[in-house]
Amino acid sequence: MKGDRKNIKQFKAILKKDLSLLFRKRIAIFVFGGPFILMFILLGVPALFSSQQALPLLIYNDDIGYNQTNIGEAIVGNITIYFSTDESIAVETADNLTVVQQTRGLGLFIPSNFSEIAYVGFPIIYTVDATQSLFTSSTFAIINSIATNVMTTFLANRSINDVQNIQIPATALPEELILGPKAASIALPLSYMIFLLIALNSGSYSLIGFAREKRMRTMETLLAYTFKHSLLVISKVITGLVASLGTTLSYVLGILVGTQIAGGSSSNNLFAIFGLNFNTLGAGDIIISLIFVVIALLISTLITMAVDCNVSREASERISPIISIGLAMFFYFVVMMNPLGTSSVLMINPFYWCYRLGLLLIAGKFNYEVAIYLLLIVGIITILIRYATRGIQKEKSLYLE
Amino acid sequence: MSDFMVETHALSKIFKKIIAVDRIDLRIPKGSIYALLGPNGAGKTTSIRMLLGLLKPSEGEIFVNEINVSSSPREIRGKIGLLPQFSAAYYDLTPMKNIKFTLELNDIPYEEVQSKMTEYFQTLDITPELLNKPFSKLSGGEQRAICFIMAAITNKEFLILDEPTTGLDISRAKYIRSIIKDLVEKEGKTVLLSSHLVSDLEELAEYCGILKKGKLIFQGNKQEIINTYAPETSDFEDAIVEAFKTPIKEVKVPFGGI
Structure with missing residues (x-):
């Protein structure tokens, strides 16, 4: 002691x-x-010596989507409404997946229709507002929720700074389901x-x-x-x-x-x-x-x-x-x-x-x-x-x- | 109760194939100043480190204040005050912080030693300004004096002082010798001194052990060393020089008179 x-x-x-x-x-x-x-x-x-460049925003707007709704078109429409006069964002659109893959280096990529077909086989980097999003599985509901978030929160509220990268594999692994x-x-x-x-x-x-x-x-x-x-x-x-x-x-x-x-x-x-x-x-x-x-x-x-x-x-x-x-x-x-x-x-x-x-x-x-x-x-x-x-x-x- | 603060029996240390210390039997009486002498590389530092429990002997036994250091080196930790050969302090800290660290490490309340410390500071001309400068900014002599104070205030029964006055000016060296004498005479401490300075040895050493190539070639009091090695001149310095030159033999006077 x-x-x-x-x-x-x-x-x-x-x-x-x-x-x-x-x-x-x-x-x-x-x-x-x-x-x-x-x-x-x-x-x-x-940054002190360079001018601010506009943030490129790539929209994939040519996909019918799993629920037959082309969300991409809607997003583009929203962007036109909200950011048409904003010099900090430059909207780009892509009509097919090949263009998306080729232009991913541009900046933010919003998968516009979130359809299952578009992402099968690609562990792809989505840039979304992740407020309520979870690391996904093959359960499609999550993709839908990302879409909702993008539509309601990210675009509507312009919370560009709050986006984060999350990686979404195409299919859920058994370990994902366990953990x-x-x-x-x-x-x-x-x-x-x-x-x-x-x-x-x-x-x-x-x-x-x-x-x-x-x-x-x-x-x-x-x-x-x-x-x-x-x-x-x-x-x-x-x-x-x-x-x-x-x-x-x-x-x-x-x-x-x-x-x-x-x-x-x-x-x-x-x-x-x-x-x-x-x-x-x-x-x-x-x-x-x-x-x-x-x-x-x-x-x-x-x-x-x-x-x-x-x-x-x-x-x-x-x-x-x-x-x-x-x-x-x-x-x-x-x-x-x-x-x-x-x-x-x-x-x-x-x-x-x-x-x-x-x-x-x-x-x-x-x-x-x-x-x-x-x-x-x-x-x-x-x-x-x-x-x-x-x-x-x-x-x-x-x-x- | 043993009369010796230190007793070693056939103490040896072998580094790979080099015999640094060869079967030495040190006997350091309690309440005395014992000088361990020898040319460079004779095995003094190795012996000291074995006494401190920092090096494991290859052979033999060490008893410090009846603690068997060779079998239970942990027991000796914190029981020996140490002034190492080189100034050992934290160069980025001030002398005062170094001193306070030594006190805290040895569980000594500052107030308990404050008056003694003030006395040492005054005697050794350590001003308050010096105490609050970084240790690295002090002169070699000032650093040595601070390290000496750090060892002296630990209040241990047994002190090992390796070259305590090296690099000091004449007056500080004189005062340190006087403090060492007081520690032994007034406070009953035992001091193991390692020094090359004849002035230190002549004034302080009651007993001497002379190491050469790891062997203890002589052990006895000051008069015995003079009688053995310089009977013609009766000069202590001559006796030491002669002892260093003499070929290695067995120990001449193994404390026969004590």
């Missing part, structure tokens, strides 16, 4: 020190300012967030890791005074997470400010960046998905730290990014191919465990699969903390390389 109190006190002191080192001027500028400045420069600065529309609508944003944030934060570890302690020759006293060496690792991991979240926030703010200058923004942009939409998903679902993004970041930081502590610095500089970003990249591209399916090649990928567990919880499935992924995640975190702790206790941690 007394020992625990001492450990907690030491942990507080170590964490306070690590955090205060993170918020030093030079590091804070790099970690918290860098992504903002970068995104601001990439998005905002070009349901909520999990399906979070699948791509969740995998994208995990991949993006791991890639975005891979560079900041060197600023907070033990290499810095070695450079300042503080490892020896730190190890001599600390009762439980795993506390040193945990403190660094928490600091790493704070740095990661700060970097992410800076990145998002950079995009928001950049797009604001570029002339297109709304409060929903914050979620549009990651493809999340509060209207489509409940706040609870988004919070669950963010928790699993943070857990994936935690695992990524621990992998980097475990490698860094156990191999020489030169080797670690080469191996760490390969392992962490490589795993994340592999996870992302495999998931992209089949977002809701289970993948045997990803079974040993910890980022996939986080992703899959997130989906299962969002889908409200509390089965043996949940227990297995939970155990795997807890297990890998424990193993990595132990491995990193063993690494800092090794003789090499005391010597400058």
Whole structure:
């Protein structure tokens, strides 16, 4: 009991020190300012020097549709009414699917008639107001609801800024039917967030890791005074997470400010960046998905730290990014191919465990699969903390390389 | 109750095929200043790290204040005050933040050591301005003095001071020696000192251990080292130089007089 109190006190002191080192001027500028400045420069600065171009809106207007109603014609009619004098939107029409496919690069594409025939066999990108839309299945009702949304909300209210991309496969996979529309609508944003944030934060570890302690020759006293060496690792991991979240926030703010200058923004942009939409998903679902993004970041930081502590610095500089970003990249591209399916090649990928567990919880499935992924995640975190702790206790941690 | 703060039995450390420390039997009496001497690469730092529980001995046993460090290195953590060979502090933090971190890490309330710290600051000419500058902006001597204070205020029974006065000006070096003496004489601490400066050794060391190529070639009090290595001149510095030159033999005086 007394020992625990001492450990907690030491942990507080170590964490306070690590955090205060993170918020030093030079590091804070790099970690918290860098992504903002970068995104601001990439998005905002070009906009200052270029004129605003009209947003092309492509309407596919030559299809009878499943209910024998050509919605496309109606949309064109609406657009003429609502946007005839608006220079920010340039309406294009397409008479057949080939033209649509050839001109998809134009900008927003509104599938005008939403007929089943038009989309069979094409996992196609629709740009719609997704206020009430769900990631679809082969059930045609959803297409109909998208049509309704486009007609009533998107065009009528001109909520151009609120549109988001959603991918609608032609036919529903069995996994989609099992996990349901909520999990399906979070699948791509969740995998994208995990991949993006791991890639975005891979560079900041060197600023907070033990290499810095070695450079300042503080490892020896730190190890001599600390009762439980795993506390040193945990403190660094928490600091790493704070740095990661700060970097992410800076990145998002950079995009928001950049797009604001570029002339297109709304409060929903914050979620549009990651493809999340509060209207489509409940706040609870988004919070669950963010928790699993943070857990994936935690695992990524621990992998980097475990490698860094156990191999020489030169080797670690080469191996760490390969392992962490490589795993994340592999996870992302495999998931992209089949977002809701289970993948045997990803079974040993910890980022996939986080992703899959997130989906299962969002889908409200509390089965043996949940227990297995939970155990795997807890297990890998424990193993990595132990491995990193063993690494800092090794003789090499005391010597400058 | 042992009279020794440190006792090692045939302590060895082998790095791959290099024998860094070779079966040494250190005996550091409680309440004394013991100087561990030796040319560069003799095994001093390795021995110190083994005493701290940071390196695992290849062979032998270590007892620090009756704790078996070799079998349970965790037990010794937080029980030895340490001034490492090089200034070990966070360069981006101010000296005051570094000191406060050391206090928090060792669970020592600031108020408890405030008066003692103020005394050290005054003695070692550490001004309030210096305390609030980044550590990296301090001169080498100022950094060393701060690191010494960080070790001294930990209030441990056993202190390991590696080159405590290196890089210090004459007056700061003198005051640090006086503080070390006070820590031992007034507070009953035990100090293991590693230094190349004869001024430190002459003034402070009650006992010496001389390491050469990993072997403890001599262990005894100051007079014994003079008698052994420089009986003609009776000069301590001559005795050390002679000891460093002498071919490796067995330990000459293994604390026979204690």
